[in-house]
Amino acid sequence: MAVLTFRGGVHPPRNKKITANKPAKDCYTRGDVSFPLFFHHGLHARPVVKGGEWVSAGTLIAKADGYVSANVHSSVAGIVKYVDFDTIVIENAGELHEEPRLLTRHYTLMEPQEIIDLIREAGVVGMGGEEGYPTHIKLSPEDPEKIRYVIVNGCECEPYLTCNFRRLIEEPDKIVEGLKIVLQLFDNAMGIIAIEDDKKSAVIKIKNYLLDEPRIRTRMLYTKYPQGAERQLIYALTKRKLNSQMNPSDAGILVLNVETIYAIWKAVVEGRPLISRMVTVAGDAIKNPGNFRVNIGTNIQELIAAAGGFVAPPEKVIIGGPMTGESVLDLDRPVTKDTNAILAFRSDPVIRVHQTNCIHCGRCMEVCPSNLIPTKLADYAALSRTDFFRDNDGIECIGCGSCSYICPAKRSLAEIIVSMKRMMTNE
Amino acid sequence: MNENTKLRISFFPHIRDKASTSRIMLDVAIALLPACIFGVFNFGWYSLLLILVCVATCVVLEFLWDVLTKKKMTIRDLSAVVTGMILSLNLPPKLPLWMAAVGSAFAIVIVKLLFGGLGQNFMNPAAAAKCFLMICFTGQMNLFVYQGVLSTTPLDVLRAGGSVDLLQLFLGNTSGCIGETCAVALIIGAIYLFIRRIIDFRIPLCYLLAAFIYIAIYSLVTRGGIDFTLIGAHMLGGGMLLGAFFMATDYVTSPVSRPGRMIYGALVGALICTFRLFGSTNGSICYAIILSNLVVPLIERITRRKTFGKEA
Numbered sequence: 001m002a003v004l005t006f007r008g009g010v011h012p013p014r015n016k017k018i019t020a021n022k023p024a025k026d027c028y029t030r031g032d033v034s035f036p037l038f039f040h041h042g043l044h045a046r047p048v049v050k051g052g053e054w055v056s057a058g059t060l061i062a063k064a065d066g067y068v069s070a071n072v073h074s075s076v077a078g079i080v081k082y083v084d085f086d087t088i089v090i091e092n093a094g095e096l097h098e099e100p101r102l103l104t105r106h107y108t109l110m111e112p113q114e115i116i117d118l119i120r121e122a123g124v125v126g127m128g129g130e131e132g133y134p135t136h137i138k139l140s141p142e143d144p145e146k147i148r149y150v151i152v153n154g155c156e157c158e159p160y161l162t163c164n165f166r167r168l169i170e171e172p173d174k175i176v177e178g179l180k181i182v183l184q185l186f187d188n189a190m191g192i193i194a195i196e197d198d199k200k201s202a203v204i205k206i207k208n209y210l211l212d213e214p215r216i217r218t219r220m221l222y223t224k225y226p227q228g229a230e231r232q233l234i235y236a237l238t239k240r241k242l243n244s245q246m247n248p249s250d251a252g253i254l255v256l257n258v259e260t261i262y263a264i265w266k267a268v269v270e271g272r273p274l275i276s277r278m279v280t281v282a283g284d285a286i287k288n289p290g291n292f293r294v295n296i297g298t299n300i301q302e303l304i305a306a307a308g309g310f311v312a313p314p315e316k317v318i319i320g321g322p323m324t325g326e327s328v329l330d331l332d333r334p335v336t337k338d339t340n341a342i343l344a345f346r347s348d349p350v351i352r353v354h355q356t357n358c359i360h361c362g363r364c365m366e367v368c369p370s371n372l373i374p375t376k377l378a379d380y381a382a383l384s385r386t387d388f389f390r391d392n393d394g395i396e397c398i399g400c401g402s403c404s405y406i407c408p409a410k411r412s413l414a415e416i417i418v419s420m421k422r423m424m425t426n427e
Numbered sequence: 428m429n430e431n432t433k434l435r436i437s438f439f440p441h442i443r444d445k446a447s448t449s450r451i452m453l454d455v456a457i458a459l460l461p462a463c464i465f466g467v468f469n470f471g472w473y474s475l476l477l478i479l480v481c482v483a484t485c486v487v488l489e490f491l492w493d494v495l496t497k498k499k500m501t502i503r504d505l506s507a508v509v510t511g512m513i514l515s516l517n518l519p520p521k522l523p524l525w526m527a528a529v530g531s532a533f534a535i536v537i538v539k540l541l542f543g544g545l546g547q548n549f550m551n552p553a554a555a556a557k558c559f560l561m562i563c564f565t566g567q568m569n570l571f572v573y574q575g576v577l578s579t580t581p582l583d584v585l586r587a588g589g590s591v592d593l594l595q596l597f598l599g600n601t602s603g604c605i606g607e608t609c610a611v612a613l614i615i616g617a618i619y620l621f622i623r624r625i626i627d628f629r630i631p632l633c634y635l636l637a638a639f640i641y642i643a644i645y646s647l648v649t650r651g652g653i654d655f656t657l658i659g660a661h662m663l664g665g666g667m668l669l670g671a672f673f674m675a676t677d678y679v680t681s682p683v684s685r686p687g688r689m690i691y692g693a694l695v696g697a698l699i700c701t702f703r704l705f706g707s708t709n710g711s712i713c714y715a716i717i718l719s720n721l722v723v724p725l726i727e728r729i730t731r732r733k734t735f736g737k738e739a
Contacts, residue, residue, distance in 0.1 A: 010444070012442055013442075113501075235735075241738060242736050243736030270657040314434065315434065316441065317434055318635065322440060322441045323440040323441075324439045324440065325439060327436040328434065328436065329432070329434055329436055345441075348437070348441070349441075349442060350437045351437065351441075353447070353504065354448075354449070356448040356449075356504045356545060357544055357545040357546035358546045359506075359678045359679055359680075360678045360679050360683055361678040362682075362683035363446075365684065366728050367731075369735075370734060370735040371732045371733060371735045372734060373683065373732075375683075394739065396734050396735065396736065401439045401440035402440075404443070405440045405442065405444055406446070407444075408448050408451055409447075410443060412438060414438065415439075418438075
């Protein structure tokens with residue numbers, strides 16, 4: 001069988017072994033939890049609780065406002081401490097009070113709209129790299145008949161990250177069932193569980209549950225970064241090439257992250273809202289790296305403490321993977337629905353690099369998955385030449401960071417290009 | 428918990444590849460060492476002095492430039508060392524030291540620094556400097572002394588109707604410029620560059636292939652058959668390999684796209700043979716390279732890749 005992949009990409013050290021082989025643990029939340037209401041695409045969620053009000057785990061605390069928005073639920077039982085436009089903070093009472101679950105029938109008896117409503121009520125959003133795009137919108141394309149493939153993205157191409165892998169290994173039945181629920185919405189669709197070929201054990205586990213599932217199959221992809229990027233993944237599996245102006249659903253394709261599928265399963269089968277997720281805590285400054293099932297809203301300091309705390313003072317803490325994650329100045333932040341990892345490093349290689357002029361080696365071009373010429377785009381961006389930047393398809397940059405990673409002159413190509421692109425697309 | 432720790436922030440990605448500009452330049456310098464060592468062995472200690480003068484002139488002038496223009500120090504990237512080494516390997520073994528220094532100064536100051544330093548020059552500094560020296564000091568640049576006697580290069584011998592020993596050309600026991608005579612040393616260096624993935628095979632392959640085909644056709648037309656001695660002498664002699672692996676592959680002055688590199692390589696190879704077969708032999712490599720450097724922007728334009736998802 002031909003190797004499924006895309007052209008370009010890089011091979012950073014994977015650093016997954018330490019956390020991949022450890023069963024995930026629970027991280028119990030003891031401190032207060034906070035919920036930013038703005039991180040979703042589109043509109044803020046509107047708070048529906050007042051200060052001093054008692055909430056249980058699973059209580060709706062902010063309601064989706066408008067179409068592209070998602071519900072937010074409390075992940076602990078306690079008293080609402082603070083509410084404003086942006087944030088809700090809940091004082092953790094330390095009690096296991098849980099909101100009664102939504103009564104649900106077996107999903108096979110449900111109408112498609114009923115399933116989508118449950119997913120919307122549960123506040124399910126993209127939990128991989130999709131920056132929290134509401135899942136119910138993804139699942140409501142104009143013409144559901146035209147969807148040919150539903151792809152479960154289990155590539156997890158970022159180094160250090162193993163939370164999707166652990167979810168696949170530990171709860172393969174639920175992932176398969178979650179995908180079956182989604183397939184029920186799309187009569188003509190085929191389900192594909194896409195996993196990179198360095199995670200064969202996950203493929204074997206999943207296959208055990210696919211014996212009488214003619215509509216679902218697994219696909220192994222070449223291990224390379226950014227294999228899990230939506231357009232690159234779609235190309236590797238279906239040979240369809242999409243650009244930034246095209247929606248995957250227009251090409252009859254839906255891509256959902258493993259963790260999102262798990263949240264769909266919880267919402268539809270158990271009637272539970274999205275209030276917890278799996279997060280990888282790793283890096284050389286962490287004492288006991290591993291994966292944790294953690295409540296959304298938990299302060300990341302609590303999560304780091306659950307991983308044994310720091311062995312040495314970290315110089316850099318990253319929320320997300322090392323390729324596209326965000327480095328933070330302080331640790332007083334909550335776990336959000338799209339937080340897939342907390343990485344802490346004793347030393348930061350980026351501040352120690354020696355930058356030189358571009359030497360035209362062409363490496364950035366070789367690795368760019370969008371076939372762009374990053375070095376030129378960065379030059380245009382530095383000169384604020386929006387016209388040249390647009391003519392050379394700078395807008396098509398997917399922001400994977402491969403160019404900055406590979407550049408021997410250590411130029412911050414991705415930083416310059418992504419900043420320019422953000423500026424131009426917000427115009 | 429983190430009161431006394433200071434966190435750093437930066438834009439993604441937070442990890443970087445090991446390769447760096449100075450490491451690449453160091454690798455090129457290492458790859459040039461066999462040719463340097465053989466040059467000194469073949470032509471004597473004076474050629475070592477020439478190599479050192481070229482390297483020192485390049486580095487010192489770049490250092491002074493950075494100091495005088497109050498720029499960030501750039502000699503750490505080792506590109507000046509490489510420029511000096513390549514230029515010195517292209518010089519005849521008994522060139523007066525001051526001429527070598529003038530050539531190095533031209534390469535670094537005029538060709539490289541005046542255009543903005545590393546990465547900004549549009550011509551290969553070493554090749555441009557050699558051409559400059561060829562024009563200014565034509566006599567000295569064409570004076571080849573080998574084993575104490577005035578001699579001609581193998582290609583000039585061939586031109587004059589004499590015969591050459593291909594094995595000696597391969598091993599390098601011939602007259603010529605310091606670094607160009609020994610094919611073995613150059614190939615060892617090239618293998619090192621390939622192993623370290625510094626150079627792309629496309630430029631040298633297309634360059635050598637174009638030269639091979641060109642000379643084969645030439646010998647077919649003028650001699651009625653393929654003359655393998657002629658082809659062999661041209662492929663091994665007169666800096667052909669030095670140009671193929673170390674000068675045409677210069678990142679700064681060659682195209683970045685893969686098809687562009689193929690076109691560029693073939694162009695350099697064809698131009699070299701044109702100059703050699705119909706013009707003068709000495710310096711043809713450098714002339715061909717700087718001429719091809721000028722069309723690089725054009726090659727880049729016609730070989731621009733289609734953006735992913737916008738092929739149609």
